[in-house]
Amino acid sequence: MWAQFLIGVLSLGFFYTLTALGFSLIFGVTHAFNLAHGELIVLSGYLAYALMKGCGWAFWMTLPVCMLGLSLLLVGIHQLLNRVGEPFELNSLVMTFGLALIAQNLMLFLFGADYRLIPSFDEPVWIAFQGAxxxxxxxxxxxxxxxxTAAVFLMLHRTFLGKALRATIQEREAARLAGIHVHRMRKVAFAIGGLLIGLAGPLFGRLAYLHPAGGTEATLVAIVITIFAGVGHVRSLWVGACALAALESGAALVLGTSWRELVSALILIVLLLWKPHGLLVGKRSAPEL
Structure with missing residues (x-):
């Protein structure tokens, strides 16, 4: 039982890492608080579902299409947010909330309110440890x-583009004075974030049921993990994701599945009151990617 529980927690933790990675990168570079993040993940899941059901594609074949489609969509959202005036953080919050409502109604119109799940046709693999x-x-x-996660980490540390993104996260004005095109970095962050969102969507459709209002929990998860790890701390995202997955799974096991969302909400409130700069970083420490 405990071996199976551990496997479930690790699987959910890895998925939560992928869910939060795009949100954290976009927020760190652009300071845009994307409340439509979860809806975009669900939209990617619906796209994979439609390709598998309508065209007979295998699961892995849907991944590049979803990644490319969501990347282009996020670039379009970036262009839309460029028209938002100051204060940018507050206005982007309102704008993306409106986009989330539009996405929910669009998915409701196209796919209906029925719960859908991307099927898994592969046989399970059994391991000897505790029969898990x-x-x-x-x-x-x-x-x-x-x-x-490895690709993003290597890109941020081994390429000039990644170092420019890190500089933009750490100090935007200093990066601009150093000759970095900050506006271009914002666009790149949205494009990479779209790739990650597109990758998370099909996996979301295999782990949970797809429905138009299903993105709210994914957005909450991304916010909680980003605050836990600290903005720009990619290496800490996995720790925060696994911790959240363990707490949610434990609450669901002991108290019932209806307590999972409440656990995430309570963790978010505690983090905002106690460690708003990140649980794993000092209050004045610079982002370390």
Missing amino acids: QVSSTHLWSFLLSCTA
Whole structure:
């Protein structure tokens, strides 16, 4: 039982890492608080579902299409947010909230209110340890999250583009004085964030039911993990994601599944009151990616 619980927590933690990665990158670079983040993940999941049901595609074939489609959509949202006046943070909050409502109604119109799940046709893999079962969905969660996190980490540390993004996160004005095109970095952050959102969507459709209002929980998860790790602290996202997954799974096991969202909300309130700069970083420390 405990072995199966641990596998479930790790799988959920890896998925939460992938869910928060795009949100954290966009927020760190642009300071845009994207309340439509979860709805965009669900939209990507619906796109994968439609390709699998309508065109007979395999699950892995939907991933590049969803990534490209959501990346282009996020670039379009970036262009829309460029028209937002000051104070940018507050106005972007209102704008993305409106986009979330539009996305919910659009998905309701296109797909209806029925709950849908991306099917898994692969047989589960059994391991000997305590008879715990590892499904293909668990493996996809491990693979996609580890690949995306490693790719983002290496890009941020090994490329000139990544170093420019890190400089923009740490001090925007200093980066501009150093010759970095900050506006271009904002666009790049939205494009990369769209790739990550597009990657998370099909996996979301295998782990949970797709429905138009299902993005709210994903947005809450991304916010909680970003605050836990601190803005720009990519290496801490996995720790925060696994901690949140363990707390939610434990609450669901002991108190029932209806307590999962309440646990996330309570953690968010506690973090905002106690450590708004991040639980794993000092109050005045600069972001370390």
